[in-house]
Every structure is written in structure tokens, then in C-alpha cells.
Amino acid sequence: MAAGTPVSGGRPWGQEDLLGRLAGAVAGRRLPQSLLVHGPEGVGKRSLALWLARALQCEAAETGDGPCEACRNCRMAARLEHPDIHLHFPMPRPKRAASRAKLREAIEAQRHERLALLREDLHARPDADAVTGLYVAAVENIRDQASRRPSMAGRSVFVIEDAERMVPQSASPEAANAFLKLLEEPPPFAYIVLTSSRPDALLPTIRSRAVPLRVAPLPTERVAAYVAEHLGVRDDDRARGVARRAGGAVYRARMLVDAEAGESEAAADGLLAAALDGTPQARYRAASRYSARGARGELEPALEALRIRLRDMLCVAAGAADAALDPDRANTSGGAGSRDARRAAGAPAERAVLEALGAVDAAVEGVGRNLNPQATTALLLEEMSAAFAGRSTGRTAGTPQFAGVLRSL
Ligand SMILES: [Zn+2]
Structure with missing residues (x-):
């Protein structure tokens, strides 16, 4: 993602009613200062909490329309660079430190490292495999930051994610009590937004001090619309299938589509490698990965990915590498440089790529008619x-011969 691109900008998708109520509460200065945003994992709690933080800091907050996304405050907030929006989240326990002060410094440094990652990708999860928590030293940092006056705006906002991972504070009752006091009676300029997928696991003392705000899972149809509009899945059945498995969470839908795309890319690479290898054994191995019976679900996206790969190779072969959708990959698989250099490197010529594309088109058509995926793949690779x-086949994109062969399978 390019520098300066908003990473957290935009309205959380599909939550219009909730956002309208919140924007109205911000404009009317009715928003509770301690909130608990809860709802199932992946439903958009982080997006919503950050949207709320922008709404609170926006120079046009009084309009009641939510963050304008254009003023200085909104833009800094969208880049996670607003000095008065503090995002805290569970992290691995830092190494032992010489003093409590050092420990708190180490935790704060670790938090800033992760914020830098989140600026690149708001959904990055650097600690996905680690044991993490909101440890005492982090809570102390939050409490200190919250006691300071905001530096730029009139308010400060604390977003504290996965608040149920705040570790039991028996080691430091003072820290625990100070945090509870902060939640119960924040300074007049401070807003505390906790998020949790497991509100039942929150310390009861914390839960009772924050006003709950539920982010509900979206209906399948809404998620399907998101998948179609924002994730580029044009096939209705596929979009609905992803939406069903996503359980009302657009984040999970995005993960599923990414995973599918990753699988299709790998499958397309496998098909291309087998075709370039040229031996019947390589083709057989590649084709036998696909079922000999109707299941087209796996082959179809692989063929789409293969088509894009070949189209990019064609762009490179035709000297128009900048028109390729994925120029880096096209250059490595299709051969960069002058036409002579590409030929010397064994890169397929334009005509060959065109013919390969024609074969893919025919295979896509065949799969659409529920032809045997394994035999279709074998023929495609041949x-x-x-x-x-x-060995020119005499066919290029759109010619009917290959489809004729497929029909006879
Ligand atoms: Zn604004």
C-alpha cells in the first residue's frame, strides 16, 4: 500500500443504522465516555471503533454525519497517525526489564512497531501465533496517556482491543484500580472504547463500567453483496457461498476470498509449469489433481487465474509489460527484455501464448458445461x-475446435 494511503478510512460496511445513531450521539454530545464494542470475531469491531474515533476528532463532528474523512484530523486518524487517538491491543509479554519504567517503555516501543505494520495493512496480525495479553505495564501506559491533555484535538480517544485479554491484575492492584477508575470516571476530554469478541470473558469489574454496543453479524445477502462489490467475485453462487461461510463477517469473507485466490494462483502456476514442461508425465500429474467427476468448483477459479497469467504473458511478449495486471510475475514467467532476448531465454512467442489462451477459453467453456475436469485439464495441457x-494448433482464442473435442468427452 502506498505511503499516505488511508488504512482505516471509510465507513464500516453494512452497519448504517448503528453508525447513524453513533454519529448523532457524537454531534449531540451524548456519547458515553466508556464504551464496550462487542460482537463476533471479524464483524468489523476495529473498523467501527476507529470510525468512532474519527467521528469524535472530526472538525465537522457537529454535523451528525460521522467523520468527514477530509479534514486534517480525519486524514491523520485514517493513517493511524493522530496524536490523540491511541490504539492499544494485546501483545506478547516483553522480556524482563530492569525496572517497571523500562518495561513500560519496552511495551510502548513494541506497540509503535505494530502500529507501523497496521499502517501498511490494517488487517495485519503480527502476533497471531503468540501468547498475548494487555499486561499491567500496558494498562499503566494507557492510564498515564489518558490523564494527559490531548495535544491536537479537544478530545483523546483510546481504542483498547480484545479487552478480555487484560490479564488479572492481582500483581498490581493499584494499576487495576486506577484503570477501573479511568473507565468509571474518565477525564472530561477522554473516551475509552473497548472491543471484545468474548464480552463474557471480561473482568466483571470492567464490563460493568462500560456501556455495551453490539456490532451484529450481517445477513448473508449483505455479505454476498460486499463480496461481489468489493472483492470482485462476480459469480453469484460463489459470492453467496463465501458469504455463508463467512457467518456475517466481512473480514472473514475477505480472508476466504484471499485464501481461494491464493489456491487458484498456485493451481494456475502448476498448470502453466506442466504445460511449459512439455512432458506427458508432467501433464498427467497436473491433470490428475482434478476430479474425474463433475466438481468444477476447484478448476474454474484456477482457469481464471491461468487466463490472467497468460494474458499478462501476452502483454510482455507484445512489449506492453505495463499493461500486465501483475507485471512482476509476467516478467518472470513470460520473459522480460527484447523480443530476441525473450526468445533466447525460451519464453513463448506471442502466437503460442495466444493459442494457449484459446485453449483456456475452450476449457472454461467446457467446465461451464460440467465436463469432466480431469479430462478437460489433460486436453488443455496437451x-x-x-x-x-x-507446434501450431491453428487455434487461437475463440475458435471452436477444442470445444468440439470437449463436447465428445
Ligand atoms: Zn473530518
Whole structure:
């Protein structure tokens, strides 16, 4: 993501009613200062909490429309650079430190490292495999930051994620009590927004001091619309299938689509490698990965990814690498440099790539008619190998012969 691009900008998707109520409460100065945003994992609690933080800091907050996303406060907040919006989250326990002060410094440094990662990708999860918590020293940092007057805006906002991971504070009752006091009676300028996927696991003393705000899972149809509009899944059945598995959470839908895309990319690479290899054994191995019976779900996205790969190779072969959708990969698989250099490096010529594309088009058509995926793949690879080996098949994109062969399968 380019520098300066908002990472947390935009309205949380599909939560219009909730956002409208919150924006109204901000404008009317009715928003409780201690909130607990809860709801299932992946439903958009972080997006919502950060949206609320922008709404509180926005120079146009009084309009009641939520953050304008254009003023200085909104733009800094969207880049996670606003000095009066403090995002805290569970992290691994830092190494032992010489003193409590050193420990708190180490935790704060660790938090800033992670904020830098989140600026690149708001959904990055650097500690996904680690044991993490909101430890006493972190809570002390929050309490100190909250006692200071905001430096730029009139308010300070604390977003404290996964608040149920705040470790029992028996080691430091003072810290625990100070935090509870902060929640119960924040300074007039401070807002504390806790988030949790497991509100039942929150310390009761914390839960009772924050006003709950539920982010509900979205109906499947809404998530399907998100998948189609924002994740580029044009096939209705596929979009709905992803939405069903996402359980009302757009974040999970995005993960599922990414994972699917990753699998299709790998599958496309496998098909391309087998075709370029040229041996019947390589083709057989690649084709036998696909079922001999109807299941088209796996082959279809692989063929789409393969089509994009070949299209990019064609762009490179035609000297228009900048038109490729994924130029880096196209350059490595299609061969960069002058036409002669590419030929010397064994990169397929334009005509060969065109013929391979024609074979893919026909295979896509065949799969659409529920033809045997394994046999379709075997035939596709044979065609592509022949094209890459310079044995012209005489077919290019859109010609019917290959489809004729498929029909007879
Ligand atoms: Zn604004």
C-alpha cells in the first residue's frame, strides 16, 4: 500500500443504522465516555471503533454525519497517525526489564512497531501465533496517556482491543484500580472504547463500567453483496457461498476470498509449469489433481487465474509489460527484455501464448458445461504444450475446435 494511503478510512460496511445513531450521539454530545464494542470475531469491531474515533476528532463532528474523512484530523486518524487517538491491543509479554519504567517503555516501543505494520495493512496480525495479553505495564501506559491533555484535538480517544485479554491484575492492584477508575470516571476530554469478541470473558469489574454496543453479524445477502462489490467475485453462487461461510463477517469473507485466490494462483502456476514442461508425465500429474467427476468448483477459479497469467504473458511478449495486471510475475514467467532476448531465454512467442489462451477459453467453456475436469485439464495441457513447443494448433482464442473435442468427452 502506498505511503499516505488511508488504512482505516471509510465507513464500516453494512452497519448504517448503528453508525447513524453513533454519529448523532457524537454531534449531540451524548456519547458515553466508556464504551464496550462487542460482537463476533471479524464483524468489523476495529473498523467501527476507529470510525468512532474519527467521528469524535472530526472538525465537522457537529454535523451528525460521522467523520468527514477530509479534514486534517480525519486524514491523520485514517493513517493511524493522530496524536490523540491511541490504539492499544494485546501483545506478547516483553522480556524482563530492569525496572517497571523500562518495561513500560519496552511495551510502548513494541506497540509503535505494530502500529507501523497496521499502517501498511490494517488487517495485519503480527502476533497471531503468540501468547498475548494487555499486561499491567500496558494498562499503566494507557492510564498515564489518558490523564494527559490531548495535544491536537479537544478530545483523546483510546481504542483498547480484545479487552478480555487484560490479564488479572492481582500483581498490581493499584494499576487495576486506577484503570477501573479511568473507565468509571474518565477525564472530561477522554473516551475509552473497548472491543471484545468474548464480552463474557471480561473482568466483571470492567464490563460493568462500560456501556455495551453490539456490532451484529450481517445477513448473508449483505455479505454476498460486499463480496461481489468489493472483492470482485462476480459469480453469484460463489459470492453467496463465501458469504455463508463467512457467518456475517466481512473480514472473514475477505480472508476466504484471499485464501481461494491464493489456491487458484498456485493451481494456475502448476498448470502453466506442466504445460511449459512439455512432458506427458508432467501433464498427467497436473491433470490428475482434478476430479474425474463433475466438481468444477476447484478448476474454474484456477482457469481464471491461468487466463490472467497468460494474458499478462501476452502483454510482455507484445512489449506492453505495463499493461500486465501483475507485471512482476509476467516478467518472470513470460520473459522480460527484447523480443530476441525473450526468445533466447525460451519464453513463448506471442502466437503460442495466444493459442494457449484459446485453449483456456475452450476449457472454461467446457467446465461451464460440467465436463469432466480431469479430462478437460489433460486436453488443455496437451494443447498448451503443443502451442508452447511451436507446434501450431491453428487455434487461437475463440475458435471452436477444442470445444468440439470437449463436447465428445
Ligand atoms: Zn473530518
